[in-house]
Amino acid sequence: MHVDPHLLKTFTTVVRLGSFSAAAAELGYTQSAVSQHIAALEHDLGVALLSRRPVAPTGAGERLLDHATPLLLRLDAARADVRRAAAPPPERVVVAASPLASSAAAAEVRGALHVVARAEVVAGVATGEFDVGFVDGVVARSDPLHLPVGVKASVVAEHPLVVALPPGHPLARRKGLRLDDLVDARWIDAPDAAVPLEDLRKAVGATGFRAATAYRGTDTATLRALVAAGHGLAVLPGADGVPLLTPNLVHRVERLHLG
Incomplete structure (x- = not known):
């Protein structure tokens, strides 16, 4: 099985927005192209991934979403890491933090700090938008935060x-x-x-x-x-x-x- 990342991106966008037309507008495609992407993905996997009225993932679609989101983020992280390796060191470090992590971040950061939602911190670090991110979560004492592969993490505070x-x-x-x-x-x-x-x-x-x-x-x-x-x-x-x-x-x- 070979799944085109572009099809996965279309699928996750449709699920997030709950609309084929809204996904088309965000991705810069026609609505027909979005429908073709979903149809191609369903044909490749041999299962229905989305119900249409309303637009929502099926059981199989939920399982694919669990895999697609970290896979796409891992690809973004790989692209950002390769670009970073070929570029000179940045003149300034761009730092972001989720709201409940911002106080811990402020204690370590010199300069501007962007406070954004948790998911935006992780995605921004993976894509290279932010050089460093501080993110928070609630876990059992022995468990790590569930973060995507490709992003390195170290504990700052509990x-x-x-x-x-x-x-x-x-x-x-x-x-x-x-x-x-x-x-x-x-x-x-x-x-x-x-x-x-x-x-x-x-x-x-x-x-x-x-x-x-x-x-x-x-x-x-x-x-x-x-x-x-x-x-x-x-x-x-x-x-x-x-x-x-x-x-x-x-x-x-x-x-x-x-x-």
Whole structure:
């Protein structure tokens, strides 16, 4: 089996945008060309990858997506690494960090720091847009962050996790909390300022963690103000909150770079 990376790129873009026409506009193709790319990929693999109404990956498409995303990122990393090897050293180092990794990055960086979403940090380092990246994630103490092959990583910091609760909350005086006891609580969906709710669901292997409020900013002080006002709970790194006892997770910051 030989899969054309261009077809994989088209497939991942259609899935991300949920639309053939939107993918065509982003990639600079006609909608007919996008449809042909998907048809060729499905013919090559012998399975249906996308349902059309609505546009969404099938079970086989989900499996391909798991492979396609790191494969494409690995190709981007290889291109960037080859170009870097043939180029003179940069006059300045471009550094990026995810919001919850920015404080650790600021302690080590001289000059400008770009604060962007986690996925943008990883992709930017892989493609050579950023020379160094600082990215965060929640993992078991013995596990690494799940990063694409081709990007090298080293641990910068680890912090315990706490549950941020409003004053007077019935659980605020507890010495520790179990995450699976909070599945049905009201949460603030703040993927760039707190532990993403999807990560909490994966940690306990359960649905739930219903978002009562959405916050799309990156300022943890604003997020804590929302918690204090009773808009929902949040899991954060640090010490200002009730410690999360189980599962045994830590918030880790890692430094990324190409080889």
